[in-house]
Amino acid sequence: xxxxxxxxxxxxxxxxxxxxxxxxxxxxxxxxxxxxxxxxxxxxxxxxxxxxxxxxxxxxxxxxxxxxxxxxxxxxxxxxxxxxxxxxxxxxxxxxxxxxxxxxxxxxxxxxxxxxxxxxxxxxxxxxxxxxxxxxxxxxxxxxxxxxxxxxxxxxxxxxxxxxxxxxxxxxxxxxxxxxxxxxxxxxxxxxxxxxxxxxxxxxxxxxxxxxxxxxxxxxxxxxxxxxxxxxxxxxxxxxxxxxxxxxxxxxxxxxxxxxxxxxxxxxxxxxxxxxxxxxxxxxxxxxxxxxxxxxxxxxxxxxxxxxxxxxxxxxxxxxxxxxxxxxxxxxxxxxx
Amino acid sequence: xxxxxxxxxxxxxxxxxxxxxxxxxxxxxxxxxxxxxxxxxxxxxxxxxxxxxxxxxxxxxxxxxxxxxxxxxxxxxxxxxxxxxxxxxxxxxxxxxxxxxxxxxxxxxxxxxxxxxxxxxxxxxxxxxxxxxxxxxxxxxxxxxxxxxxxxxxxxxxxxxxxxxxxxxxxxxxxxxxxxxxxxxxxxxxxxxxxxxxxxxxxxxxxxxxxxxxxxxxxxxxxxxxxxxxxxxxxxxxxxxxxxxxxxxxxxxxxxxxxxxxxxxxxxxxxxxxxxxxxxxxxxxxxxxxxxxxxxxxxxxxxxxxxxxxxxxxxxxxxxxxxxxxxxxxxxxxxxx
DNA sequence: TTGTATGCGTTATCAC
DNA sequence: GTGATAACGCATACAA
Numbered sequence: 069x070x071x072x073x074x075x076x077x078x079x080x081x082x083x084x085x086x087x088x089x090x091x092x093x094x095x096x097x098x099x100x101x102x103x104x105x106x107x108x109x110x111x112x113x114x115x116x117x118x119x120x121x122x123x124x125x126x127x128x129x130x131x132x133x134x135x136x137x138x139x140x141x142x143x144x145x146x147x148x149x150x151x152x153x154x155x156x157x158x159x160x161x162x163x164x165x166x167x168x169x170x171x172x173x174x175x176x177x178x179x180x181x182x183x184x185x186x187x188x189x190x191x192x193x194x195x196x197x198x199x200x201x202x203x204x205x206x207x208x209x210x211x212x213x214x215x216x217x218x219x220x221x222x223x224x225x226x227x228x229x230x231x232x233x234x235x236x237x238x239x240x241x242x243x244x245x246x247x248x249x250x251x252x253x254x255x256x257x258x259x260x261x262x263x264x265x266x267x268x269x270x271x272x273x274x275x276x277x278x279x280x281x282x283x284x285x286x287x288x289x290x291x292x293x294x295x296x297x298x299x300x301x302x303x304x305x306x307x308x309x310x311x312x313x314x315x316x317x318x319x320x321x322x323x324x325x326x327x328x329x330x331x332x333x334x335x336x337x338x339x340x341x342x343x344x345x346x347x348x349x350x351x352x353x354x355x356x357x358x359x360x361x362x363x364x365x366x367x368x369x370x371x372x373x374x375x376x377x378x379x380x381x382x383x384x385x386x387x388x389x390x391x392x393x394x395x396x397x398x399x400x401x402x403x404x405x
Numbered sequence: 406x407x408x409x410x411x412x413x414x415x416x417x418x419x420x421x422x423x424x425x426x427x428x429x430x431x432x433x434x435x436x437x438x439x440x441x442x443x444x445x446x447x448x449x450x451x452x453x454x455x456x457x458x459x460x461x462x463x464x465x466x467x468x469x470x471x472x473x474x475x476x477x478x479x480x481x482x483x484x485x486x487x488x489x490x491x492x493x494x495x496x497x498x499x500x501x502x503x504x505x506x507x508x509x510x511x512x513x514x515x516x517x518x519x520x521x522x523x524x525x526x527x528x529x530x531x532x533x534x535x536x537x538x539x540x541x542x543x544x545x546x547x548x549x550x551x552x553x554x555x556x557x558x559x560x561x562x563x564x565x566x567x568x569x570x571x572x573x574x575x576x577x578x579x580x581x582x583x584x585x586x587x588x589x590x591x592x593x594x595x596x597x598x599x600x601x602x603x604x605x606x607x608x609x610x611x612x613x614x615x616x617x618x619x620x621x622x623x624x625x626x627x628x629x630x631x632x633x634x635x636x637x638x639x640x641x642x643x644x645x646x647x648x649x650x651x652x653x654x655x656x657x658x659x660x661x662x663x664x665x666x667x668x669x670x671x672x673x674x675x676x677x678x679x680x681x682x683x684x685x686x687x688x689x690x691x692x693x694x695x696x697x698x699x700x701x702x703x704x705x706x707x708x709x710x711x712x713x714x715x716x717x718x719x720x721x722x723x724x725x726x727x728x729x730x731x732x733x734x735x736x737x738x739x740x741x742x
Numbered sequence: 743t744t745g746t747a748t749g750c751g752t753t754a755t756c757a758c
Numbered sequence: 759g760t761g762a763t764a765a766c767g768c769a770t771a772c773a774a
Contacts, residue, residue, distance in 0.1 A: 077751055088761045093753060101759055118547070124465050124526045125751030128766045133461065135504075142493060144704075149486035156479060156507050165525065166505040167472075170493050188502065189461040210455070293691060324691045331693070354630060354661045356668070356693045367481075414767055425745045430769060438743055462767030465750045 076119040085113040096121055127189065134164050136377065137185035137193040139178065141263075142170035143291075145319060146349040147366045148196070151218070154370020155194060162378055164191070173261040175199040179207070186211050192377045194218065198263025205229075214380040216373045219265055223388040228376050230390045232364055234265060234346065235272035237394045238316075241344070241362075242276050245314070250403065252314040252342060255285040257326070259318050262291070266318050269346055273316060285313070293321040300329035304341075311335055314342040314402070320351045323359050327401055343401040357400035364394050413456040422450040433458055464526065471501050473714065474522035474530040476515065478600075479507035480628075482656060483686040484703045485533070488555070491707020492531060499715055501528070510598040512536040516544070523548050529714045531555065535600020542566075551717040553710045556602055560725040565713050567727045569701055571602060571683065572609035574731045575653075578681070578699075579613050582651070587740065589651040589679060592622040594663070596655050599628070603655050606683055610653060622650070630658040637666035641678075648672055651679040651739070657688045660696050664738055680738040694737035701731050 078096075082089040087106060094102050095110040113119075127133040136159055140148055152166075159166055167188060169181040178197040182204075185193050192214040202222050208215050209224030217229045242254065256273045259266060270286070277284040289296045304311040311330070317323035323345035330341035337343065337357050345352055348361025369392055379385040398404040415433075419426040424443060431439050432447040450456075464470040473496055477485055489503075496503050504525060506518040515534040519541075522530050529551040539559050545552050546561030554566045579591065593610045596603060607623070614621040626633045641648040648667070654660035660682035667678035674680065674694050682689055685698025706729055716722040735741040 075751090079751075089752085090754085090761060090763095091759085094760090097753080103759065106759080120520065120523045122465075122526055122751050123524045124461060124470065125766090126753075128459075128461050128465055128768090129751080129753040131766070142490060142497075144483075144486040144490035146481075146483065146486075149481040149483075149489075152486075153479060153481035156505060160479075160507060165521070168493060168503040168505055170497060183457065184502070186457045187460045189459055211457075293687060321687070321691060328691065328693065350630060350658070351688065351691070354658060354665065354688070354692055356665065412767090416767075426768080427745060427770080428743090431744090434769080440743065443744085459767050462750090463769075465752090466767080466769045468750070 075122070076117045078119070078121065081110070081113055081117055081119050084117060085110045133189050133191055135167055135188070135190045136164045136374070137167050137169060137188060137190040139169045139171060139181050139185065139193065139195045139197055141197060142172050146351060147319070147347050150349065150366035151196060151370040151373075154367035154372075155374045156370070157367075158371045158374035158378075162374070164374075164378075171197055171199075173199060173263065175201070175204070179204060182208055182211075186213065192216075192381050194373050194377060198265055214377060216377045216380065218369065218373055219263075221389060226380065228380050228385055228388040228390075230369060230373055230376070230392060232265065232392050232394055234269050234362060234394045237362055237396055238269055238272050238346070239276040241396055242273065243280070245402075246280060246282065250314065252312060253283055253285060254314045254316060255287055257315055257317045257322065258286055258288050259291045259322070260288065262318055266346075269316075269318075289317075289322065289325075291322070293325045296322055296325035297329050300326050301333055304329055304333035304335060308333065308335060308340075312340050314344070316344045316346065318345075319347050320345050320349050320355070320359060320361065323361070323401070324351070324355045327355070327357060327359070338401055338403050342403060345401075348397065352397070352399065360399045360402040360404075361397055362394040363397050364392050368392075412459070413454045415456070415458065418447070418450055418454055418456050421454060422447045470526050470528055472504055472525070472527045473501045473711070474504050474506060474525060474527040476506045476508060476518050476522065476530065476532045476534055478534060479509050483688065484656070484684050487686065487703035488533060488707040488710075491704035491709075492711045493707070494704075495708045495711035495715075499711070501711075501715075508534055508536075510536060510600065512538070512541070516541060519545055519548075523550065529553075529718050531710050531714060535602055551714060553714045553717065555706065555710055556600075558726060563717065565717050565722055565725045565727075567706060567710055567713070567729060569602065569729050569731055571606055571699060571731045574699055574733055575606055575609050575683070576613040578733055579610065580617070582739075583617060583619065587651065589649060590620055590622060591651045591653060592624055594652055594654045594659065595623055595625050596628045596659070597625065599655055603683075606653075606655075626654075626659065626662075628659070630662045633659055633662035634666050637663050638670055641666055641670035641672060645670065645672060645677075649677050651681070653681045653683065655682075656684050657682045657686050657692070657696060657698065660698070660738070661688070661692045664692070664694060664696070675738055675740050679740060682738075685734065689734070689736065697736045697739040697741075698734055699731040700734050701729050705729075 082092045171177040194216045196218040205222040209227045215227050220229045221231045323343045327337045327343045345359045345361035348363040352359040352361040415426050419429045508514045531553045533555040542559045546564045549563050552564045557566045558568045660680045664674045664680045682696045682698035685700040689696040689698040
């Protein structure tokens with residue numbers, strides 16, 4: 069259990085080099101006021117002893133960890149790892165390190181993770197959890213640790229946010245579809261605990277249908293390719309006539325499950341079945357037929373979030389909120405011209 | 406910059422509750438020897454003041470962070486996020502937090518990350534970096550921070566390892582292919598900086614071909630779906646006759662690029678072109694034709710790594726090394742019966 | 743049961 | 759230029 073016991077400390081370096089620990093500290097931090105001679109002497113013994121300063125003690129003394137807390141749902145979706153990858157890239161470049169806190173689509177867990185983030189003493193945090201509401205952001209704000217919330221519009225003194233414009237774009241797609249003669253009934257494929265982005269999209273989906281006076285369906289599916297595929301194959305085979313429709317799915321793999329099910333059930337895509345993926349990734353382009361999708365470059369979102377956070381930490385953040393437009397890419401899974 | 410300045414300390418709680426800070430500390434850590442009355446009093450003021458203990462100070466005092474350093478290549482491949490997800494799950498369950506260090510397929514960077522891990526004062530580390538060699542593991546070992554290395558067989562006093570049996574299984578596949586009448590020439594699709602796992606596979610690929618006295622090809626491709634797809638489409642269209650072959654690709658998306666290119670160039674899969682993916686994920690089952698692949702459940706690998714690490718930290722690790730078998734799943738992208 | 747004193751490994755403010 | 763010394767926020771052995 070004494071795994072860190074044999075750690076070389078600054079004091080041992082000082083003793084071995086025959087100087088005071090203050091001098092060693094100066095050498096480490098590249099501060100002036102130290103003779104080249106003694107500097108070399110100290111640096112030599114540092115190398116000899118294999119000394120590495122304790123980030124812990126440094127952080128305690130300076131009140132600065134170079135540590136960013138990242139709260140994300142544990143599910144390993146491609147778009148989340150893209151986000152993480154973007155955050156990570158900028159963080160590394162700017163000298164920060166990421167501490168990961170994963171939640172499982174539950175508001176309570178997200179809140180408890182936020183508390184954990186506080187005790188972990190991070191310089192800032194990036195939160196991507198769909199379950200968080202306004203009052204939760206207020207809680208975060210009250211801790212006064214700089215935070216960027218992704219997928220929300222709420223801001224605060226120490227809280228900035230990035231949100232997505234999925235709803236409007238989805239509405240446009242649907243309006244255009246009917247206007248250009250689309251005649252299939254649309255089905256929104258709902259996922260349990262999909263988060264507020266999905267809820268928002270579903271809300272918009274229903275709204276625009278009511279506005280247009282069109283019929284629509286909402287169906288549930290499991291958040292797994294395999295299950296969804298099996299369920300739809302069964303449904304499609306049981307009643308091919310009823311299968312005909314335009315399906316709006318949350319993610320690529322779910323959308324792919326539906327189009328694969330259709331194809332394997334002998335239905336034509338997009339002839340009989342059209343499919344739209346809301347959160348498209350590079351896989352929208354890999355599966356066949358290629359998936360029409362709404363796309364947001366989550367890696368870019370991650371980079372932006374990290375940059376905003378750094379500004380927020382330095383009290384330099386001008387625009388506290390930032391909007392990412394989802395843009396529609398029509399591919400082969402829907403009709404188009 | 407004084408973002409943490411207004412943090413409530415244990416001392417303020419003690420003062421507000423009219424007790425000594427030692428008592429507060431006892432309450433926090435649920436130690437006995439404290440009257441229910443004072444306990445309640447302290448807990449009340451903790452809640453009132455919104456006190457959260459500083460993990461930093463705790464770690465410094467106890468010489469224990471509950472922090473695991475994870476070194477992975479920054480590339481956001483699905484199999485890596487699966488690994489991370491597995492690690493994360495067990496870590497959370499066991500009360501550890503993950504600090505992420507990303508590298509970019511360079512040995513130097515991996516080594517510098519290891520140094521960073523040391524200063525970050527983690528309780529243990531999990532390293533998944535294909536570029537690390539034996540001497541590097543020795544370096545890790547010298548810091549005596551418990552470490553699990555994934556993708557390597559080397560161990561040390563404080564170093565355990567998990568390795569994969571890709572090579573043998575790949576050789577079996579190739580031998581079986583020829584034995585059962587497979588007549589296509591095989592091409593190993595090489596990726597620059599693909600890491601030692603890829604190198605190992607390539608080595609085995611060549612070895613078994615020499616053993617069998619068969620011709621083979623090795624070609625380079627870019628580590629990106631889009632580029633690889635474009636390159637292969639061009640090549641396939643230019644010379645469809647030469648295109649005929651069995652291609653061994655590193656990952657699903659690369660393999661998918663090849664089979665999509667073949668299909669789109671008017672070639673039949675697996676009639677004219679057969680494709681095998683070395684590191685299969687769930688996407689092997691989603692793309693069409695489905696991809697024959699070697700599979701290892703990276704999430705399971707992650708879980709196991711974390712469990713081994715915990716044992717290592719507690720000096721309880723019996724088997725310092727562990728082997729994961731890659732198993733072959735024949736799907737529609739290769740001939741089979 | 744509770745309080746006091748010391749140490750964890752640094753940085754930073756002083757004197758010298 | 760260099761060396762004592764006090765923080766940083768907490769845990770803990772020891773004393774009361």
